[in-house]
Amino acid sequence: MLIANIVGLATIALIIWWFWLYKPKAKSALKTDVEVIVKDGVYSPALINVPAGKPIQVRFTRFDESPCAEMLLIPELEISEQLLVNKETEIVLPALTSGEYKFHCQMNMYKGLIRAI
């Protein structure tokens, strides 16, 4: 029983760290033309580093047929775009001020972050 309790509490600690406390590190260099694949429930990459003050092209290609993946929203920039299956949809972002801009699907299940640096 003790072991079960320890495993349970450790699982809770892992969930908190993995989903809430973990701070993602940028893998990509700063780019003005970014490609994002929408597949199997996620955006890849989900963290995009872009230079601030320059217009950015983000090209989303949706391979995920789930209706959840259909709409892409970037609320802070008032952008909403329909992503067609197996098609590339290009979104031109205006020159951004430094900061973080969340993007997600209509149901907020697929999530990503644009970081203007």
Next chain:
Amino acid sequence: MKNKEPSQQLIIEGAGCASCVGKIESAIQSTAGVVSAEMNFADRTVMVSGTAHASELIRAVESAGYNAKLLDNAKADQILDEKEAADWEYYKKLLRDTFIALSLGIPLMIYGLFIGEMTVVTTTERISWLIVGIATLGVMYFSGKHFYVGAWNSFKNHSANMDTLIAVGTGTAWIYSMVVVLSPDVLPLMARHVYFEATAMIIGLINLGLALELKARGKTSQAIKRLIGLQAKTAIVIRDNKEVEIGIEQVLENDVVKVKPGQKVPVDGEVVDGHTAIDESMLTGEPIPVEKNVSDQVVAGTLNKSGLILFRATRVGKDTALAQIINMVKKAQNSKPPIGRLADSISAYFVPAVMIISVLSALAWLNLGPEPAIAFATVSATTVLIIACPCALGLATPMSVMVGVGKAAEAGVLIRNGEALQTASKVTAMILDKTGTITEGAPKVTDIVLANATDEKSVLQLAASLENGSEHPLAEAILESAALKKIELLKIQSFKAITGQGVKARCEGKSLLFGNAKLMAEEDVDLTGFTGRAQSLAKEAKTPMYFAIDGELAAIIAVADPIKHDSISAIKRLQANGIKVIMLTGDNRETAAAVALKVGISEFYAEVLPEDKASKVKELQNLGEIVGMTGDGINDAPALALADVGFAIGTGTDVAIESADVTLMRGSLHGLADAIAVSKATLKNIKQNLFGAFIYNIAGIPVAAGVLYPVFGILLSPVIAGAAMAFSSLTVVSNANRLRLFKTRES
């Protein structure tokens, strides 16, 4: 000067940098027959003018190292068709997955409920359940693979989603069951229960839920589809004195376009020849066709009912009013009202929180629960995960907003964003501008009271001839009245305008006077017997003017800005909804009082300057009112901006669309009542959806965790949780679809 060459638009692929523009343009320009090529880097299209064939242009682009294709004139339709085809394929796949999973799940569930125990005691049972376990694994692979792959990808990304809950829930049920089958000895006898039916049923039901949701979703976006469907695909234009039929994207500004009866108007323009009646109902909600004559505006997407017209194209492509409306409706459909953003912030933290609750519930059962505690712990942990999926919560708002904004657009009401949609439902005080909002905004001759003259027509002929030289705003009303009656104007001599009084002139040997009582007094015209009639006209918000011939009063002509035919009933609708209606006008007190009395408004303010309109809004806000302001002119702009919701009366073809919170496409104030009605209905629908989603998600979790067990002995089955989860989204989407049946106008 606009280019008059035929043009084609190409979509360019592979142009990643601005420097590509020059390369592509020069490649196209070097093709024989090309007059000009202009590339728009933002949307990667090139507009090519000239006679070159599309295939030659595409070859030229390819030789420069890029790909190109011709932009089809039915692009919007094509995108919708592609989407529908993709949705249909996915729908079939989901049904197939459902069938596979339920083919195993249903017999197993029937067996468990009516035939035998789902426990593992004997060796035969172990072998039998091992086969079932492998079959379930097959179902997980063939029907549920997308959940597991999605969950894994999401996990790698440090995020959790719907797939995570389904994968962890069904995975837990399957692994536990396999432990029972492979090593029953590690578990007490009572806990040797298998849950393969739960795994198969959950996968089946959630796939079925997704399929049904997909189908119901298709209906919610019908408003946009209908708007896009309004666009004509081709246009007949007159070029080089010949009629040519071309795709609408090839129509240029200043082209002369021909529209026959029964055809749709392809682009926006101004009538240059002919007259007709045009059905603008899909754009404005107004069912009666509108008469169009030379120099009237026509709008793309409307239907020519009767005559043949030629018009000059003034706005084409994405600049047409219809294209702007479609764009605005799309934008508004995806912007959430404040109530919706609350659900978003909840669902962002929801999945990991649910996972923690699931673990805590398992620990509680293990530590405090009755035997077999491990089986109870597994069931509750799995059920919590399955029932808590916040899918319905995420859908609750956007689905209703999508239908609501579309519904409003169908009634000729453009709602700019989700915030305006929500605030409109809460308006407690509505300020209405008078001129152009309650009234037509254009003075008209309302009465001709004959004195010494005997013929109304000749009075109007002389008066209009006299006023032809005047620049007074009321003169226009008299001239229009004469024009409507097809009265020919006469030649005037010795015309003289007397500031603040009127005009005098000679015509066909007669001396004419037209103006106010002061002018008549100065010219010794006797008004005895007619001043009372003039006063009573003034009390009806009409402006009486005296017309004298050869020093004798011939008639009183009254001019007024008539109240729109349906203003009274629309104002009644607003008042019936408990909204305080207030009128503001820059006009004089007498006229304002007469109009207010006629339309049933008890609170009004006259002689108000534009800046005072804004302070009136502020004053009402300070009294705690949620203020709506309705106006049509630039002078209303400060008040429109300051109000909680600004309603602009627009023709739908100008800046009003972009600047107001809500634009009423037709002049009628019923649009205002419609906007508030749609807004209220949408908010109610969102609340119902959120309530439904919360019941499934929030109330379901404690039940799944087993809080009812100690008192009532109720512990939710994971299968029921799976069904509830799958159908919660369907409920939300179906409820949003109910809004489509909402009628804006009271019968």
